[in-house]
Amino acid sequence: MTNEEPLELKILRQLQVPTASLMEDLVLQEVTRIFDGLFGEEEPVSIARDQTGNIVIHYEGDPNRDNPKSLALLAHSDHPAFSVDGRTQDDTNLILRMQGGLNPESLILDAPLFSLGTEVYLHRLVRHDGGIITVEGGIITVETSESVLHTSLDQRDGNPSKRYHATANGLDRVDFATLKLPSLSVRDNYVSAPVIDDLGGIAINLAALRNIVNQKLGVDVYVVVTRAEEIGLLGAYGLVSHHVLPRDTLYVAVDTSSCRAKWDRADTKEPLKVITSLGAGAVIRTGDNSTPLFNGDANELLISAGRALQSRGEAVQAMRMYGGSCEASILYAMGARATALAIPLEGWHNGLQEGRVMSERVALSDLASGVNVLTTAAQLLANDPRRYSRFHVDHLQPSSLKFRDAVAGLYGKEPAFNIKR
DSSP: OOOOOOHHHHHHHHTOSOOOTTOOHHHHHHHHHHHHHHTTTOTTEEEEEOTTSOEEEEEOOOSOOSSOOEEEEEEEOOOSEEEEEEEOTTSSEEEEEEESSOOTTTSSOSSOSOOTTOEEEEEEEEEOGGGOEEEEEEEEEEEEEEEEEOOOTTSOTTOEEEEEEEEOTTOSOOOEEEEOOOOOEEETTEEEESOOTTHHHHHHHHHHHHHHHHTTOSSEEEEEEESOOTTTSHHHHHHHHTTOSOTTOEEEEEEEEESEEOSOTTOTTSOOEEOOOTTSOEEEEEEOSSOSSOOHHHHHHHHHHHHHHHTTTOOEEEEEOOSSOOHHHHHHHTTOEEEEEEEEEBSHHHHTTTTSOOOEEEEHHHHHHHHHHHHHHHHHHHHOGGGGSOOOOOOOOHHHHHHHHHHHHHHHTOGGGSOOO
């Protein structure tokens, strides 16, 4: 009997480095190191960066190189954090702004997420010869707050956001800041960590790809590690807008999603409803808050994989998880054949729903379930080419087109992809 950790947990441990939207450098660096350890010089697997800075790993498994069956597994590398808006006039304090879902006024609860005295880590990325990136910084305490006006994709115009003052801790430059939370820990069937959304998705995708390569499945599989999901799904938008992958690719956006949700996140009177629980299996996410139903071809592939696993006694779920929007919504709105796979999560966005700061938490069995769903989907696609045919035609609703245009506007304003921060 062995107590060796499953591969997805090993990967999740290695990915526990600071990250924020547009500051995903350390995670992307670790993904490259993990790739080298998992695949090395294996001929059919390659790694590259696309125009948006997403990592694209490609396993060339389909012997039909003229028109390979293609399956893409996406997960994002950023997490809600603090951006640095500058310094106070006397140059003594940093001005930190919550971004990507740490904003307590943006949705869900009246209770403030933050109290003065909350500790955060300041991070300064340092680039060395040879392309290696390290991080320097220290722990500081939030001291004062001020309200500012801020707009984003999930917020109405003029919705207030918070900016916080904090000492610079002697650093002449700070790139971003993150919450001070306990490091990753495992107890029984559960893992807690400062960031599981969506480092857990990356871990699942890489572990599934290792299975697919081991089995030499006759299907092309892409693992895409995207950027800037939390501030508007920008990495996924860039992937499709630049036509990085083949036109008929089947996409699966793999993410963690809160066990609790409500239809109108801006309605403070609507109570949160428990829609699933940890340990009940990965969720085939047939739709989300923005898109009631994802592409039929992609949904059918995952549902078939789920049924195959259920027939062997494994726990798998299928439902519309409407607590938020995931990368499948922007892929779908741009005409891609996309669906999603979700891992039930507690402490989403470090306690936004709970109104307090806390670690995120998932069940180890659900991570394993996610790996099995993706591996089985690849097996089904490799063994039956008819599953790659276009049976379903998507008729995009005005809401999807409006969603697409909103994301396109955000993408076009950011300096890293011609973008303004």
